[in-house]
Amino acid sequence: xxxxxxxxxxxxxxxxxxxxxxxxxxxxxxxxxxxxxxxxxxxxxxxxxxxxxxxxxxxxxxxxxxxxxxxxxxxxxxxxxxxxxxxxxxxxxxxxxxxxxxxxxxxxxxxxxxxxxxxxxxxxxxxxxxxxxxxxxxxxxxxxxxxxxxxxxxxxxxxxxxxxxxxxxxxxxxxxxxxxxxxxxxxxxxxxxxxxxxxxxxxxxxxxxxxxxxxxxxxxxxxxxxxxxxxxxxxxxxxxxxxxxxxxxxxxxxxxxxxxxxxxxxxxxxxxxxxxxxxxxxxxxxxxxxxxxxxxxxxxxxxxxxxxxxxxxxxxxxxxx
Amino acid sequence: xxxxxxxxxxxxxxxxxxxxxxxxxxxxxxxxxxxxxxxxxxxxxxxxxxxxxxxxxxxxxxxxxxxxxxxxxxxxxxxxxxxxxxxxxxxxxxxxxxxxxxxxxxxxxxxxxxxxxxxxxxxxxxxxxxxxxxxxxxxxxxxxxxxxxxxxxxxxxxxxxxxxxxxxxxxxxxxxxxxxxxxxxxxxxxxxxxxxxxxxxxxxxxxxxxxxxxxxxxxxxxxxxxxxxxxxxxxxxxxxxxxxxxxxxxxxxxxxxxxxxxxxxxxxxxxxxxxxxxxxxxxxxxxxxxxxxxxxxxxxxxxxxxxxxxxxxxxxxxxxxxxxxxxxxxxxxxxxxxxxxxxxxxxxxxxxxxxxxxxxxxxxxxxxxxxxxxxxxxxxx
Numbered sequence: 019x020x021x022x023x024x025x026x027x028x029x030x031x032x033x034x035x036x037x038x039x040x041x042x043x044x045x046x047x048x049x050x051x052x053x054x055x056x057x058x059x060x061x062x063x064x065x066x067x068x069x070x071x072x073x074x075x076x077x078x079x080x081x082x083x084x085x086x087x088x089x090x091x092x093x094x095x096x097x098x099x100x101x102x103x104x105x106x107x108x109x110x111x112x113x114x115x116x117x118x119x120x121x122x123x124x125x126x127x128x129x130x131x132x133x134x135x136x137x138x139x140x141x142x143x144x145x146x147x148x149x150x151x152x153x154x155x156x157x158x159x160x161x162x163x164x165x166x167x168x169x170x171x172x173x174x175x176x177x178x179x180x181x182x183x184x185x186x187x188x189x190x191x192x193x194x195x196x197x198x199x200x201x202x203x204x205x206x207x208x209x210x211x212x213x214x215x216x217x218x219x220x221x222x223x224x225x226x227x228x229x230x231x232x233x234x235x236x237x238x239x240x241x242x243x244x245x246x247x248x249x250x251x252x253x254x255x256x257x258x259x260x261x262x263x264x265x266x267x268x269x270x271x272x273x274x275x276x277x278x279x280x281x282x283x284x285x286x287x288x289x290x291x292x293x294x295x296x297x298x299x300x301x302x303x304x305x306x307x308x309x310x311x312x313x314x315x316x317x318x319x320x321x322x323x324x325x326x327x328x329x330x331x332x333x334x335x336x337x338x339x
Numbered sequence: 340x341x342x343x344x345x346x347x348x349x350x351x352x353x354x355x356x357x358x359x360x361x362x363x364x365x366x367x368x369x370x371x372x373x374x375x376x377x378x379x380x381x382x383x384x385x386x387x388x389x390x391x392x393x394x395x396x397x398x399x400x401x402x403x404x405x406x407x408x409x410x411x412x413x414x415x416x417x418x419x420x421x422x423x424x425x426x427x428x429x430x431x432x433x434x435x436x437x438x439x440x441x442x443x444x445x446x447x448x449x450x451x452x453x454x455x456x457x458x459x460x461x462x463x464x465x466x467x468x469x470x471x472x473x474x475x476x477x478x479x480x481x482x483x484x485x486x487x488x489x490x491x492x493x494x495x496x497x498x499x500x501x502x503x504x505x506x507x508x509x510x511x512x513x514x515x516x517x518x519x520x521x522x523x524x525x526x527x528x529x530x531x532x533x534x535x536x537x538x539x540x541x542x543x544x545x546x547x548x549x550x551x552x553x554x555x556x557x558x559x560x561x562x563x564x565x566x567x568x569x570x571x572x573x574x575x576x577x578x579x580x581x582x583x584x585x586x587x588x589x590x591x592x593x594x595x596x597x598x599x600x601x602x603x604x605x606x607x608x609x610x611x612x613x614x615x616x617x618x619x620x621x622x623x624x625x626x627x628x629x630x631x632x633x634x635x636x637x638x639x640x641x642x643x644x645x646x647x648x649x650x651x652x653x654x655x656x657x658x659x660x661x662x663x664x665x666x667x668x669x670x671x672x673x674x675x676x677x678x679x680x681x682x683x684x685x686x687x688x689x690x691x692x693x694x695x696x697x698x699x700x701x702x703x704x705x706x707x708x709x710x711x712x713x714x715x716x717x718x719x720x
Contacts, residue, residue: 079562099564107562111555117365118358129354130563136350173559 030055030180030211031076033087033094038071038080038234045071047234049085053213053227055179058206060225060242061215062323068234069215070110073182076213077105090179103131106173110185112165114172116158120149123157124172131176143171163194170201181205183214187221199224219320228316230323238323246314251322252291253314254298256284258307273297276322287318351565355573359547363577373543377535377585381592384531389523391478397421398442400433405453407494412446414490420479433467443469444479517685524597529680530653532589533673536582536612537619537647542640544578544623549636567715575620582616593684603683607690611679614697618672618704625707628714647673675699 031053038046046068053059061069074080077089078098087094092101114123124143128136144153147167157168166187173181183202187195199221206212216222228245230238240248256264261284268274268286274297275288288294298309363370399412415421421444427433436442447465449455455462466483468476518525551557551574560570593599601608622643630636648654650664651673660668668674675696682688682696 077562102562102564105562107559109555109558109562111558113555113559115358115362115556116554117362122358122361126354126358127563129350129357130560130565132348132350132564173562 028055029053031089031213033076033085035085036072036075036082036087037084038075039083045234046075049236051229051236051239053211055211056206056209057227058202058212058214058225060222060228061213061231062217062222062228063231064217064324067231069231070184072231073184073213073215077101077107077182103176104178105180105182106178107182108169108173108184108186110188112169114157114169117156119154119156120144120168121153123168124175127172127175133176139175143175147171162190163197166190166194166198167201170198174205179210181210181212183212185215187218195220217324219317222320223316242316245316246319249319249322250289251287251314251319252294253285253287253312253318254294255310255312256286256307257282264307271297276318276325278318278321285318287314287322347566348569352569352573355570356576359574359577369543373539373581374584374588376539377588380535381528381531381589385524385528385597388527390474391521391523392475393419393478394422395420395443395479396424396441397444397446398425398427398433398436399423399446399448400427400430401448402428402450405448407453407456407491408448410494411487411490414486418482418486420482437467437469443475525599525685528593528597528599529684530677532586532680533651533676534648534653535585535589536615537673538644539585540578540582540616540619541623541626541643542637543581544575544620545626545630545636545640546633547574548624548627549630549633553632578620579616586612599684601684602687604689607679607688607693608683611676611683611693611697614700614704615672615676618700618707621704621707621711625711625714628711646671651677653677670703672700672703
C-alpha cells in the first residue's frame with residue numbers, strides 16, 4: 019500500500035521508522051529522515067551508533083526489520099535493485115581491487131552496472147582523475163589520497179543521482195581530504211545528493227545538513243547553521259595572557275560546560291546561559307582576560323556532541339580539527 | 340528502467356569472470372601452484388610409491404653348505420624379491436641384523452637340512468620377515484612359496500626325484516586382470532586425478548571467495564546491481580577452467596610418463612570429471628561460508644584432503660576398511676570419482692559401468708549445494 023510520502027520531486031531520501039535488529043541488539047531504532055535533492059547531508063555519531071547500518075538500509079543494501087521509505091522515489095524494500103543502479107556507495111575501507119590496474123577497476127565497475135559505451139566512460143573517468151599516464155598502474159600502489167579519489171571515481175562512473183559516503187576520508191591526510199571535498203562540492207553543484215557519515219569535524223563543517231545519531235536513534239537533525247541553536251549552546255570567547263592556567267581552572271568549573279583552546283582563544287560553551295553569563299561577569303571583574311559573547315559555531319557544537327558521546331559510550335573518539 | 344539484464348546480466352557476469360582471470364594471472368604463486376601441484380604430485384606419487392617392493396635385503400642363517408639350498412637361494416635371487424647380503428652363523432647375529440634394519444628377511448636353514456629332506460623327514464625352513472611394515476613384506480611373502488617349490492622341484496631330479504613328491508593334480512593359473520604387471524603406478528596415477536582436483540579446486544575456490552569479503556571488496560560489489568548468481572558463476576567458472584587444465588596435464592602425464600592405459604569411453608570420463616569438478620567447487624563454496632579469513636579457508640580445505648587420501652581407496656584398499664570407515668568413505672566424492680576413473684581408464688568402462696558412481700557424486704553434490712546455500716543466506720544480512 020502506498021502511503022504517498024516521499025514522492026515529492028525535490029526529496030531524494032525519505033524514510034520513516036527504520037529499525038534494524040542484529041541478534042538481540044537494536045542497532046537502528048525508529049529512524050526518520052528526509053534528505054533534499056542536491057544537499058550534502060552529514061551523518062554524525064560515534065562508532066557503533068548505527069550510521070553505516072542506516073545508510074545501508076536507506077539505499078536497499080540491507081532490509082529493515084521495521085519501517086518504510088523511498089530513495090529517489092523507489093521503495094527501499096521492494097526496489098532495491100533499481101535503487102542500486104542510481105546510487106554510488108563508497109565504503110570506509112578501500113574496496114577496489116589492489117591487484118587490478120586503475121583502468122581495470124573502473125572497467126569492472128562499469129560492467130557491474132551494465133553500462134553502454136563502457137570503454138568511453140572508463141577513458142573519461144581516467145582523464146577526469148588526471149591519471150591518463152598511470153591508467154595501467156596497479157591500484158594497490160596508489161597513495162591513500164589517490165585511492166580515495168579512484169574509489170570516488172569508481173562509484174561515480176554510472177553517474178548516480180545519490181552518493182553515499184561512509185567515512186570517506188578516514189586515514190587520509192588533510193590536503194588530500196580538502197581535494198576530496200572540493201570534488202564532492204563540484205558533484206553537489208551538479209545536482210548530486212550526497213549523504214556522508216563522519217566523525218571528523220572538518221568533514222562535518224562541509225555539510226549543509228547534519229543529523230546526529232547515538233544508540234541507533236537520531237537525536238538532532240537540522241541545517242548546519244541551526245545545530246548549535248538546536249543544542250542550545252552558548253559560547254564566550256576568552257582572550258588575554260596566560261590562557262593555559264585559566265583553561266585548567268575553568269575545566270574544573272561546572273559553570274563552564276566545555277572549554278576548548280583555539281590558538282590564542284579559549285571558547286567556553288555551555289547550555290546553561292545564566293550560569294555562563296554569571297561566570298563571565300565574575301571572571302571579567304577579577305581577571306585580566308577579555309570575555310566576549312559569540313554565537314556558538316558548528317565547531318563547538320561538534321565537540322560538544324562528540325564529548326557527550328564519549329561520556330555515554332566510554333569509547334575513544336577522534337576529533338580532528 | 341529497461342528490463343535488460345534484470346534477471347541475469349551477461350555484462351556483469353563477464354565482468355566478474357574477466358576480473359577473476361586477471362587476478363588469477365597476476366597471482367603468480369597461486370597460478371604456479373595450480374599447475375605445479377598436479378605435476379609435482381604426479382611425479383612424486385607416480386614414481387615414488389610402489390606397494391610391491393622388491394630387492395629386500397636377505398640374510399641366510401646356516402651352519403653348513405647345502406647343494407639343495409644353493410638352488411633355492413639362486414631361485415630366490417632371480418625372483419628379484421630377495422637380494423642376498425650374506426650368511427649369518429648364529430641366531431643372535433641374524434636377530435641383530437633384523438633389528439637394526441640391515442636385513443628385512445632372514446632365511447633360517449636347520450643343520451642337516453639336505454639329509455633330513457632326502458630321508459623324507461620334512462625339515463622346516465624358517466623365513467623371518469620384518470613385518471613392522473606389512474606392505475613392505477607382503478609381496479615377498481606372497482612370492483616365496485612359488486619360488487621354493489620351483490627351486491626344490493628343479494634340484495630334486497634323478498635319484499632324488501622320489502623325495503620331491505607328486506605335484507598337485509591340477510595347475511592354478513593366475514591372471515592379474517587390468518594390470519597384468521601388477522604395477523603400482525597403474526593404480527596410483529588414475530587415483531591421483533581425484534586427489535589433485537579435490538585439493539586444488541576446494542582450496543582455490545574457498546580462498547577466492549573469502550578473499551573478496553576479507554579485503555572488503557564484497558561490500559562495494561553488493562552495492563552494485565550485480566546478483567549473487569552472476570558473482571558466483573563468474574567466480575567459479577575460471578576455476579572449472581583450471582580443473583580442465585589440470586585434467587589435461589594429468590592425462591598427458593598418465594600416458595607419456597606412466598604408460599597408464601585409457602581403455603574405456605572418453606564420454607564417461609568427461610562427464611565424470613566435470614561432475615567431480617563441480618562437486619569440489621561446491622565444497623569450496625561451502626567452506627567459504629564457514630571461514631572468515633583466507634587462512635581459515637585454507638585450513639578448512641586441508642581438513643577435507645586427508646579423508647580424501649586415506650578413506651577414498653586412493654592409498655589403501657576400500658574393501659579392507661571396517662564398515663563405519665566405508666560409510667565415511669562413501670560420503671566422500673573422491674571415493675566415487677576414483678572408481679569412475681579406474682573403471683574407465685583401466686577396466687574399459689563406459690557410461691553404464693560408471694552410472695552408480697556418478698549417481699552417488701550427484702547425490703553428494705545436491706546435499707552440499709543445499710547446505711551451502713542455506714549457510715550463504717544466513718551470512719547475507
